[in-house]
Amino acid sequence: MIKFESSVKMIAASQAAVYEKLSDLNNLEKVKDRLPEDKVKNLTFDAESLSVEVPPVGKITLQIVEKEPCKCIKFGTTTSPLPFNLWIQILPTAENECKMKLTIGLELNPFMKAMVQKPLQDGVEKMAEMLSMIPY
Numbered sequence: 001m002i003k004f005e006s007s008v009k010m011i012a013a014s015q016a017a018v019y020e021k022l023s024d025l026n027n028l029e030k031v032k033d034r035l036p037e038d039k040v041k042n043l044t045f046d047a048e049s050l051s052v053e054v055p056p057v058g059k060i061t062l063q064i065v066e067k068e069p070c071k072c073i074k075f076g077t078t079t080s081p082l083p084f085n086l087w088i089q090i091l092p093t094a095e096n097e098c099k100m101k102l103t104i105g106l107e108l109n110p111f112m113k114a115m116v117q118k119p120l121q122d123g124v125e126k127m128a129e130m131l132s133m134i135p136y
Helices: 015-022 025-030 110-132
Strands: 002-005 009-011 041-045 049-054 058-068 072-079 085-094 097-106
Touching (some): 002 110, 015 085, 025 049
Antiparallel strands (some): 009 097, 058 072, 085 097
């Protein structure tokens, strides 16, 4: 399995507050209008899953597959051209501050890795940046 990791993002909110917000995908409603229309289309979600169209990749549907309270939220794809996993890790640094890192893991052959490495690394970094800016 090949992993792509975001840089660590500092968030001015408690670990519990960040986990509570991100573990219920209905909270995406508050940030839906901030997503770039040219990169993300037709975002739909409920408490446990989200679907989005990412040109030129296609439709991606993620579902929460595991939650470790306050520490980690794990997603798996149910629809995707390339099946992958996504982990959101949250660690406390102070009472009202925490750090977050995103990791994408997927099985790729060397040829595919060369083609998707840069877009996936950029994507996981942009996703982490966006999640770090949500008001918690």
